Amino acid sequence: MARLDTEASTGCAAPVPQLSAIPASRRLRLCLRLVIPALLAFVAGCGGKGAAPPAPQPVTTITMRAQPTSLTQEYPAQLEAANTVEIRPQVGGILYRQSALEGAPVKRGQTLFEIDPQPFAAALAQAQAGLAQAHAAEAQAVRDLARARPLTALDALSEKELDAAVAANDSAHGLVKAAEAAVTTATLNLGYTKVRSPIDGIMSRALIRIGGVVTAYTTLLTTVYQTDPMYANFSVGEQRLLQVQRELGRPLDQHNPSQRDFRLLLADGSEYELAGKMNFVDPSVDLRTDTLALRLTVPNPQQFLHAGQYVRVVVATRERPDALFVPQRAVQVLQDKNYVWIVDKAGKAQQRDVKMGQQQGSDWFVEGGLAPGDVVVVDGTQKLKTGMAVRAEPLAAPAAIAAPASAATAAPLHAS
Numbered sequence: 038m039a040r041l042d043t044e045a046s047t048g049c050a051a052p053v054p055q056l057s058a059i060p061a062s063r064r065l066r067l068c069l070r071l072v073i074p075a076l077l078a079f080v081a082g083c084g085g086k087g088a089a090p091p092a093p094q095p096v097t098t099i100t101m102r103a104q105p106t107s108l109t110q111e112y113p114a115q116l117e118a119a120n121t122v123e124i125r126p127q128v129g130g131i132l133y134r135q136s137a138l139e140g141a142p143v144k145r146g147q148t149l150f151e152i153d154p155q156p157f158a159a160a161l162a163q164a165q166a167g168l169a170q171a172h173a174a175e176a177q178a179v180r181d182l183a184r185a186r187p188l189t190a191l192d193a194l195s196e197k198e199l200d201a202a203v204a205a206n207d208s209a210h211g212l213v214k215a216a217e218a219a220v221t222t223a224t225l226n227l228g229y230t231k232v233r234s235p236i237d238g239i240m241s242r243a244l245i246r247i248g249g250v251v252t253a254y255t256t257l258l259t260t261v262y263q264t265d266p267m268y269a270n271f272s273v274g275e276q277r278l279l280q281v282q283r284e285l286g287r288p289l290d291q292h293n294p295s296q297r298d299f300r301l302l303l304a305d306g307s308e309y310e311l312a313g314k315m316n317f318v319d320p321s322v323d324l325r326t327d328t329l330a331l332r333l334t335v336p337n338p339q340q341f342l343h344a345g346q347y348v349r350v351v352v353a354t355r356e357r358p359d360a361l362f363v364p365q366r367a368v369q370v371l372q373d374k375n376y377v378w379i380v381d382k383a384g385k386a387q388q389r390d391v392k393m394g395q396q397q398g399s400d401w402f403v404e405g406g407l408a409p410g411d412v413v414v415v416d417g418t419q420k421l422k423t424g425m426a427v428r429a430e431p432l433a434a435p436a437a438i439a440a441p442a443s444a445a446t447a448a449p450l451h452a453s
Contacts, residue, residue, distance in 0.1 A: 127232075133154070142238055147234050203433060301348045
């Protein structure tokens, strides 16, 4: 009991005299009444120092501003020569000469190759000799018939002999025609030894060298491409086709095309300077791909475009006077729904469901969900939660971002 008295007096610093005279339960209540308020005050003081609010989350934002724009759609396309002619010989023989340069422009009727003409010249001379013989035989048959007619009238020559003279005359005429045809054939074959271009265009590489044996109508010597104008072949989906026809108010037809511009983007992203015009619309949809084949005619006076080259056809779809765009990286996808993070007037992050349209370069056209003046978070969305305080920094202008890239590109030129 003395020990308890001592601890009580020490722990409570009690100014109460004669503590041993107080019952134990009362002493306990007295200690609790003095100690608990002190503990609560200490805990409150410690807690107040550690409850500072978290720092705002830094994010990069853009402010929505309406701007007039022309929405475009891109389609992959492949270029094709307006006319492609395979050059094959019409007579066989030994390739004698190549008269045109590979890769050079050629004119219609220009000689590209020559086949050894000597056998054909000899065949022509033989045919001409045969024609001369036929003419001589014809002249003799005419004279014989002229003598036979009066003799038959005088009964000096039988009717049978007259009929023989008439038949010989007719046969001689036929032999002359056959000999003339042989001369014509030999003349053509001699002319075919010079292989000519049937169109204006560009000659491809030669596939047979001088001294090679060629076969009539079989051996491929080269190909000539008519490259001005060029064709650009591409396809549109069935849904897009229906949308275009609703916008036009009529079926798509090459004889009554739309007034849209068709521009070409080359493989390096540059734009071809001359626009194309639609000249063909396939009458049926491809059942394998559910697409409709279209074709453009593209001028190519400088021979800048080549057959087989891949390009992108850019078509202006519609004009929007108040279009809104957001960078593609700002749009989040959740269960087939799109949303963005915005910063409200209190500086806190909020989710906003949006309806996106077509892509325009690195941006996305906003169909609905945003209005001019909304502040959209572009970078720093990974740690955001609804209602979280943020520190917004405007997104740098594209020119400011492109400047270091230009400097980096120019650096090797300085070094060299």
